[in-house]
Amino acid sequence: MxxxxxxxxxxxxxxxxxxxxxxxxxxxxxxxVIIAGNDAASKIYVNNKQKTAGYLGxxxxxxxxxxxxxxxxLIEEVEKLNRDENVHAILVQLPLPAHIDSSKIIESxxxxxDVDCFHPYNTAKIALNMETTLFPCTPAGIMLLxxxxxxxxxxxxxxxxxxxxxxxxxxxxxxxxxSATVTVCHSKTENLADFTKNADILISAAGKPEFVKxxxxxxxxxxxxxxxxxxxxxxxxxxxxxxRVKDKASYITPVPGGVGPMTICCLMKNTLELFKKYHLKT
Amino acid sequence: MxxxxxxxxxxxxxxxxxxxxxxxxxxxxxxxVIIAGNDAASKIYVNNKQKTAGYLGxxxxxxxxxxxxxxxxLIEEVEKLNRDENVHAILVQLPLPAHIDSSKIIESxxxxxDVDCFHPYNTAKIALNMETTLFPCTPAGIMLLxxxxxxxxxxxxxxxxxxxxxxxxxxxxxxxxxSATVTVCHSKTENLADFTKNADILISAAGKPEFVKxxxxxxxxxxxxxxxxxxxxxxxxxxxxxxRVKDKASYITPVPGGVGPMTICCLMKNTLELFKKYHLKT
Numbered sequence: 140m141x142x143x144x145x146x147x148x149x150x151x152x153x154x155x156x157x158x159x160x161x162x163x164x165x166x167x168x169x170x171x172v173i174i175a176g177n178d179a180a181s182k183i184y185v186n187n188k189q190k191t192a193g194y195l196g197x198x199x200x201x202x203x204x205x206x207x208x209x210x211x212x213l214i215e216e217v218e219k220l221n222r223d224e225n226v227h228a229i230l231v232q233l234p235l236p237a238h239i240d241s242s243k244i245i246e247s248x249x250x251x252x253d254v255d256c257f258h259p260y261n262t263a264k265i266a267l268n269m270e271t272t273l274f275p276c277t278p279a280g281i282m283l284l285x286x287x288x289x290x291x292x293x294x295x296x297x298x299x300x301x302x303x304x305x306x307x308x309x310x311x312x313x314x315x316x317x318s319a320t321v322t323v324c325h326s327k328t329e330n331l332a333d334f335t336k337n338a339d340i341l342i343s344a345a346g347k348p349e350f351v352k353x354x355x356x357x358x359x360x361x362x363x364x365x366x367x368x369x370x371x372x373x374x375x376x377x378x379x380x381x382x383r384v385k386d387k388a389s390y391i392t393p394v395p396g397g398v399g400p401m402t403i404c405c406l407m408k409n410t411l412e413l414f415k416k417y418h419l420k421t
Numbered sequence: 422m423x424x425x426x427x428x429x430x431x432x433x434x435x436x437x438x439x440x441x442x443x444x445x446x447x448x449x450x451x452x453x454v455i456i457a458g459n460d461a462a463s464k465i466y467v468n469n470k471q472k473t474a475g476y477l478g479x480x481x482x483x484x485x486x487x488x489x490x491x492x493x494x495l496i497e498e499v500e501k502l503n504r505d506e507n508v509h510a511i512l513v514q515l516p517l518p519a520h521i522d523s524s525k526i527i528e529s530x531x532x533x534x535d536v537d538c539f540h541p542y543n544t545a546k547i548a549l550n551m552e553t554t555l556f557p558c559t560p561a562g563i564m565l566l567x568x569x570x571x572x573x574x575x576x577x578x579x580x581x582x583x584x585x586x587x588x589x590x591x592x593x594x595x596x597x598x599x600s601a602t603v604t605v606c607h608s609k610t611e612n613l614a615d616f617t618k619n620a621d622i623l624i625s626a627a628g629k630p631e632f633v634k635x636x637x638x639x640x641x642x643x644x645x646x647x648x649x650x651x652x653x654x655x656x657x658x659x660x661x662x663x664x665r666v667k668d669k670a671s672y673i674t675p676v677p678g679g680v681g682p683m684t685i686c687c688l689m690k691n692t693l694e695l696f697k698k699y700h701l702k703t
Contacts, residue, residue: 242551259545266548266594267541267586269524294611302597304549311605312548315584318609320616323593327600329576334602337615 280401562683
């Protein structure tokens with residue numbers, strides 16, 4: 140009797156709201172994306188972002204840079220966009236070539252154009268529960284899904300599997316800011332099932348196909364799957380053994396069609412947000 | 422059979438190391454403290470900090486400002502210290518008068534002089550597990566105590582009671598960075614004992630005298646008490662019911678004499694650290 144959370148539908152709904160709001164704007168939000176090197180997956184992601192931006196009526200710029208670009212030249216490219224008054228949001232597609240220190244590049248983005256919300260200054264505001272309207276895309280997408288389905292985190296035990304800087308850590312802050320009791324598990328956690336079995340809200344972001352089994356999940360839990368792995372047979376799989384877990388969960392996200400579509404949706408939401416802030420300021 | 426963690430002794434040992442190192446320095450580290458208003462407790466704290474700095478051979482400056490100072494004037498005072506090449510470490514004593522937005526004042530401190538490690542830029546580095554040598558004083562003091570007593574956090578379940586920006590949150594990041602499985606509990610947590618009973622390392626920073634009872638603690642747990650409250654009879658009490666819990670814990674900190682002395686010790690450690698970074702840079 141579980142409810143399948145439809146990330147595709149929620150994402151679509153929010154994107155349509157953004158599109159409508161954008162139609163009524165005199166100037167248009169502009170998203171600039173930097174991609175360095177020839178990573179095939181990155182090119183697909185960047186292409187999708189550009190297409191979605193275009194659909195919403197945003198301006199968009201893609202700067203394709205060579206694999207062997209120096210760190211300093213890459214920073215210069217970011218700084219050009221920092222100075223460009225027509226650019227409201229800057230995204231540097233990760234991963235960057237191995238010789239580049241990603242954290243240095245992220246720190247070079249102006250915090251008020253940092254659409255991914257990866258700059259230390261922006262992440263700190265969330266970590267310290269300070270007032271902010273900018274949130275990293277995947278964690279923000281998960282919080283939006285909970286909100287859309289009327290699931291409050293307050294007083295619930297939220298267990299996160301994974302401590303990455305993109306999902307696990309910032310999600311733990313958002314859940315804590317929303318008054319959940321939060322446990323972060325990871326590769327060094329002993330007896331993982333002891334934690335997952337006690338989760339009212341279980342979020343897996345481990346990237347291990349179907350490793351969260353039915354017996355690891357509490358009856359009636361809300362189960363959110365951030366994992367996305369392509370199996371040997373080419374099929375996309377989440378972290379959760381969906382077919383077996385779904386009857387035990389009260390709410391569950393599928394893969395694909397759960398958290399995935401929310402990330403790009405929140406990226407566009409952030410772009411509009413930065414645009415509005417910019418025009419409010421000036 | 423539990424071991425009482427002697428924070429006073431650990432603090433003394435580290436302060437003597439700092440003193441020795443300072444004696445061999447040509448220039449001396451300089452700590453500047455700003456205090457606004459007439460809060461009696463704050464005056465005692467500031468006085469203690471100044472005395473300890475003096476004992477170590479540090480220079481120190483205390484700027485006493487009136488209760489009714491404007492936010493802008495306070496920021497100007499911080500900026501003077503930011504520019505002063507002889508000042509290596511700046512601390513603004515909290516709490517500030519009610520009409521001042523503390524976060525604005527903290528953000529005005531140069532991150533490379535931010536000795537409390539409260540600036541968003543510095544806290545983010547810890548929250549994101551980036552390379553840094555600066556840590557907020559109380560959480561850093563707790564990690565030092567664990568280290569001194571040979572207690573590794575890796576793979577352990579650490580449960581923190583309290584989600585303040587000064588203790589609970591940054592401590593959760595430090596423990597996570599050290600590969601503990603971390604749970605943060607707080608005022609909205611339901612069935613608190615269900616969490617505390619499963620803690621290998623239990624840290625309470627709630628400020629409620631003796632509310633952590635024996636039955637809430639796991640046999641053999643490491644118990645750290647950050648609480649410090651003055652009882653109606655004038656006696657200082659921690660969060661932990663020390664007399665009853667101490668036989669169940671493997672290690673336990675007393676109040677006073679546990680975490681307390683570590684905070685000022687880490688403040689001095691940070692001052693020296695900022696001084697060394699400054700002279701390394703130039």
